[in-house]
Amino acid sequence: MTILVTGGAGFIGSNFVLDWLALSDEPVVNLDKLTYAGNLTNLTCLDDDARHVFVQGDLGDRALADRLLAKYRPRAVVNFAAESHVDRSIHGPEDFVQTNIVGTFRLLEAVRAYWGSLPEAEKVAFRFLHISTDEVYGTLSKDDPPFAETNANEPNSPYSASKAASDHLVRAWHHTYGLPVLTTNCSNNYGPFHFPEKLIPLMIVNALAGKPLPVYGDGMQVRDWLYVKDHCSAIRRVLKGGRLGETYNIGGWNEKPNIEIVHTVCALLDELCPKADGRSYKTQITHVQDRPGHDRRYAIDARKIERELGWKPAETFETGIRKTVQWYLDHPEWVANVQRGTYRKWVAKQYKETNE
Ligand code: NAD
Numbered sequence: 001m002t003i004l005v006t007g008g009a010g011f012i013g014s015n016f017v018l019d020w021l022a023l024s025d026e027p028v029v030n031l032d033k034l035t036y037a038g039n040l041t042n043l044t045c046l047d048d049d050a051r052h053v054f055v056q057g058d059l060g061d062r063a064l065a066d067r068l069l070a071k072y073r074p075r076a077v078v079n080f081a082a083e084s085h086v087d088r089s090i091h092g093p094e095d096f097v098q099t100n101i102v103g104t105f106r107l108l109e110a111v112r113a114y115w116g117s118l119p120e121a122e123k124v125a126f127r128f129l130h131i132s133t134d135e136v137y138g139t140l141s142k143d144d145p146p147f148a149e150t151n152a153n154e155p156n157s158p159y160s161a162s163k164a165a166s167d168h169l170v171r172a173w174h175h176t177y178g179l180p181v182l183t184t185n186c187s188n189n190y191g192p193f194h195f196p197e198k199l200i201p202l203m204i205v206n207a208l209a210g211k212p213l214p215v216y217g218d219g220m221q222v223r224d225w226l227y228v229k230d231h232c233s234a235i236r237r238v239l240k241g242g243r244l245g246e247t248y249n250i251g252g253w254n255e256k257p258n259i260e261i262v263h264t265v266c267a268l269l270d271e272l273c274p275k276a277d278g279r280s281y282k283t284q285i286t287h288v289q290d291r292p293g294h295d296r297r298y299a300i301d302a303r304k305i306e307r308e309l310g311w312k313p314a315e316t317f318e319t320g321i322r323k324t325v326q327w328y329l330d331h332p333e334w335v336a337n338v339q340r341g342t343y344r345k346w347v348a349k350q351y352k353e354t355n356e
């Protein structure tokens, strides 16, 4: 048996592939375009591991998907591949429409043709698991209950709109064609291999580089945070036991305002890697112009996956964030590597008015 993963060289995908192969011998075919966010060095430890087959390519390349499906005959496809950064989607939404919507559509079509050709027993066992985000639900006020799976989709950014569109395609391919799909909508992840364009890794690498820590607006926007390894365990659980056609919210029960996250990161760095001048990293915090259309609050009601599949996160925010900060301190070469080239251009474009 084999699974096909898309986007397995990105942040969550590479954690998923590494955990998968640490826990089982079932091979993984990893289809990834290697955009700026894809990084094969995340998977260096699998270089000589025959259970991991890496293929550089686009999830929207129908001929390639057909070939891979026919050759490796996976029992499941797990679709991580996406453009994933809200700020980039504001600057340039086109790639988000292409990859997240058109790419998912083409992959669904390839998978539908493959699935339709399978013998009955394999057809029944097959799964298409689509990885999505809580951002499809839109934004919450302070006193609203957390997002449940039954909430309407009200996406507000080009990123979340493109993810919501892909979720709808996946749903329709089940309803209309009977494709055995599952969808997960997860809150903000953090952990090893997180690209430093996102809040937590950006704060860590900027702090260590003595650069400003750019907090958008008042910093009181709330996100729910989940350690990436917990997301991966939830995905495995849904793949194994999720009910066909269902969506499962995944979250960490860790709602926190951004400014509190930044303070926590600074406090950990003060403890683990104190500044030479004895001052706190907090002195580097700068409030900068807010993101346009910035969602104020996300929160996840993760009771369905707990009730139906018995999944709960293993890490608290305190344990997960400590591991994460320590990982960045232990991997300066990874950080230096991902900060080369196009990363510099992005930072210059996004933060030039404030901290360049
Ligand atoms: P990421 O940006 O770190 O990685 C995305 C990966 O997809 C990269 O390896 C990239 O090369 C690849 N990719 C991009 N376009 C592609 C294409 N056209 N064809 C093939 N590969 C392509 O993203 P991530 O944070 O790992 O997120 C993975 C998935 O999880 C996404 O679908 C995202 O929407 C979802 N998600 C992310 C979070 C989060 O907090 N990061 C939370 C919930 C859901």
Ligand code: TYD
Pocket: 085, 086, 087, 188, 197, 198, 199, 200, 202, 214, 215, 216, 217, 219, 221, 222, 223, 258, 291
């Ligand atoms: P991000 O990591 O981009 O994830 P998302 O927008 O998908 O939730 O941002 C998390 C929160 O941190 C979000 O409210 C925006 C905020 N943020 C900053 O305040 N400063 C930054 O430089 C970045 C990248 C994000």
